[in-house]
Amino acid sequence: MNFKTYLSYFQAVLENPTQYEGYQDEEILMYTKLNWSRMNRWLKKFEPNPETITVISTIATKQHWILITEPWCGDAAHAVPMIYQMVKNNPFIELDIQLRDSEPFTIDGYMTNGGKSIPKLIIRNEQEEDIAVWGPRPQGCTDLFINMKEKGAEFNDIKEEIQKWYNQDKGIAIQQELVIALTK
Numbered sequence: 001m002n003f004k005t006y007l008s009y010f011q012a013v014l015e016n017p018t019q020y021e022g023y024q025d026e027e028i029l030m031y032t033k034l035n036w037s038r039m040n041r042w043l044k045k046f047e048p049n050p051e052t053i054t055v056i057s058t059i060a061t062k063q064h065w066i067l068i069t070e071p072w073c074g075d076a077a078h079a080v081p082m083i084y085q086m087v088k089n090n091p092f093i094e095l096d097i098q099l100r101d102s103e104p105f106t107i108d109g110y111m112t113n114g115g116k117s118i119p120k121l122i123i124r125n126e127q128e129e130d131i132a133v134w135g136p137r138p139q140g141c142t143d144l145f146i147n148m149k150e151k152g153a154e155f156n157d158i159k160e161e162i163q164k165w166y167n168q169d170k171g172i173a174i175q176q177e178l179v180i181a182l183t184k
Contacts, residue, residue: 003084006097010036010071022101028072035077042081042171052175055182056090063131065095066122068107073100074159075137076119078166082174083121112136123181132181138173141165 001009014036017023023032048056067083069076080097087093100107100118107116110133117136125131137145144165148158 001097003088003095003097006069006080009099010039013071022072031074032072035071035074038077039081042078043085046082046085046171048082048086049172049175052086052179055179056086056093059090059092059182061092062126063093064124064128065093066106066124067095067097068100068110068120068122068135069097069118070100073118074162075141078171079119079121079135079137079174082171083119083178086175086178121178132178132184134174134177134181137162138169138177140169140173 010032013020013023014033017029017032023029065083065087067080069080084095087095098104098106100116100120106122107118107120110120110122111117112120112135119137120135121133122130123132123134136142141162144161145158148161153161
């Protein structure tokens with residue numbers, strides 16, 4: 001689905017959570033509502049930096065960017081709108097958003113340490129060959145997550161620190177990582 005369709009799907013989940021598997025759980029629904037708010041904030045505030053704009057605007061052959069996500073995913077609330085904002089003006093880039101827990105189950109081929117961690121971005125060339133894979137979060141955020149987990153931090157504390165990390169980073173790390181991936 002394209003980004004607009006994903007937003008419609010996300011909104012439908014919020015309006016009729018009982019119609020979508022997993023969203024009957026109050027805690028998941030609460031996080032999904034938070035994610036909607038966070039995603040919309042990034043859509044209003046996030047602007048790609050000049051280097052990112054330059055690198056992405058120079059892509060002049062077709063690329064297929066598959067972004068695997070789910071509305072309940074906290075990391076996706078930050079990464080998905082940022083990635084969309086980075087690529088929306090390049091007609092050579094097709095951004096295809098796929099749900100992790102629905103067909104075609106592309107995530108099964110892109111596990112992170114044996115898990116279906118999202119968001120996951122797969123960048124393919126015209127021949128549908130992978131040229132880059134990114135995700136589920138910027139490296140600095142991953143390091144924070146691993147460090148806190150190893151120290152036995154409570155999951156709610158980890159989520160709070162990750163949220164602070166994203167707010168302080170303002171999308172700089174994801175841009176740097178994608179620029180490096182695209183200029184190899």
